[in-house]
Amino acid sequence: MPHDPSSPVRPSGPAASVRTAVVWEVLSAALAEADPHGRGLDVVDAGGGTGGFAVPLAEAGHRVTVVDPSPDSLAALARRVAERGLEGRVAGVQGDLSELAGLVPAGSADLLLCHSVLEVVDDPADALTGVATVLRDGGRLSLLAANRDAAVLARALAGHPDEAAHALTDPTGRFGPTDGMRRRFTAAALGELVAAAGLVVEQLHGVRVVSDLVPSSVLDSEPGAAASLLALERALSSRLPFRDVATQLHLLAVRR
Ligand SMILES: C[S@@+](CC[C@H](N)C(=O)[O-])C[C@H]1O[C@@H](n2cnc3c(N)ncnc32)[C@H](O)[C@@H]1O
Structure with a gap:
């Protein structure tokens, strides 16, 4: 059933999580604006994994294609889709972000999610160029990526100033050889990459500004x-200087 356009998409699971609440709020408003009559949009979730975003979006009435290289993730996605009776609303396609333009028709997506994937591809600039070709005119990119400056702060607070200094100057934003992350970005670098792909940044938010710094024992x-x-x-996500030290940065950009 199409979603009620007057009621923003706020699926209870993702929205309740501090990891995803800000992203869902931004997406919710963008979806409502792009689909005022609730007919459903064409969404591509590149690196969508097991469907943490794809499934709630399909439940809200959208048609979602998940592109992911992991057969295990796609199998888990298919099980989830079947359990929720969403067959026909979610398609899983095995593939890499760098091949997106060959896997999804050009100019076909109203919304393209690229969440926590740009960090792992060989060539982020090239990948975003492919992303842009898949979007329709007026289509939007939701880009979520790891923030270099958060890693600097986190390593310093963890008592590793040398690693913090390394992350600050390393071109890939890694804190050293034991860093499990392949690449991080600054807000400025992400903005430049998106602009170079021909997209216009509309919004930038910080995700997990302080939550990763608070011990869970305190919260519990x-x-x-x-x-x-x-x-x-929510209050810190768009406010400087807090936004720019969040663990992840979320950009919403449009193809014009
Ligand atoms: C950290 S998970 C994020 C999953 C989902 N986007 C989310 O935000 O919940 C990273 C996902 O990217 C996928 N992935 C890894 N390398 C990729 C690549 N080169 N192209 C596309 N997806 C990739 C993984 O299989 C995994 O599903």
Whole structure:
């Protein structure tokens, strides 16, 4: 059933999580604007994995194609889709972000999610060029990527100033050889990459500004702390300087 356009897409699971609440809020507003009559949009989730975003979007009435190289993730996605009776609304395609333009028709997507994937591809600039070709005119990119400056702060706070300094100057934003992340970005670098792909940045938010710095034992021991943290994250997500030290940066960009 198409979603009620007056009611923003706020699936209870993702929205309740401090990891995804800000992204869902941005997407929710963008979807409502792009689909005011609730007919459903064509969405591509590149690196969509097991469907954490794809499934709620399909439940909200959109048609979602998940492109992911992992057969295990796609199998888990297919099970989830079947369990929820969403067959026909979610298609899984095995493939790499760098091959996107060959896997999804050009100019076919109203919304393309690229969440936590740009960090792992060989050539982020090339990948974003492919992303842009898949979007329709007026279509939007939701880009979520790891923030270099958050890693600098986190390594310093963890008592590793040398690693913090390394992340600050390393071209890939890694803190050293033991870093599990292949690449991080600054807000400025992400903006430049998106612009170079021919897209116009509309919004930039910080995701997990403080939540990764708070020990979970503190949150568990204080009643109401999790809800307060979520409210704080919302307040900080668009406010400088907090936005730019969030663990992840979320950009919404449009193809014009
Ligand atoms: C951290 S998970 C993120 C999943 C989902 N986008 C989300 O935000 O919940 C990274 C996903 O990217 C996929 N992936 C890894 N390398 C990729 C590549 N080169 N192109 C596209 N997806 C890739 C993985 O299989 C995995 O599903």
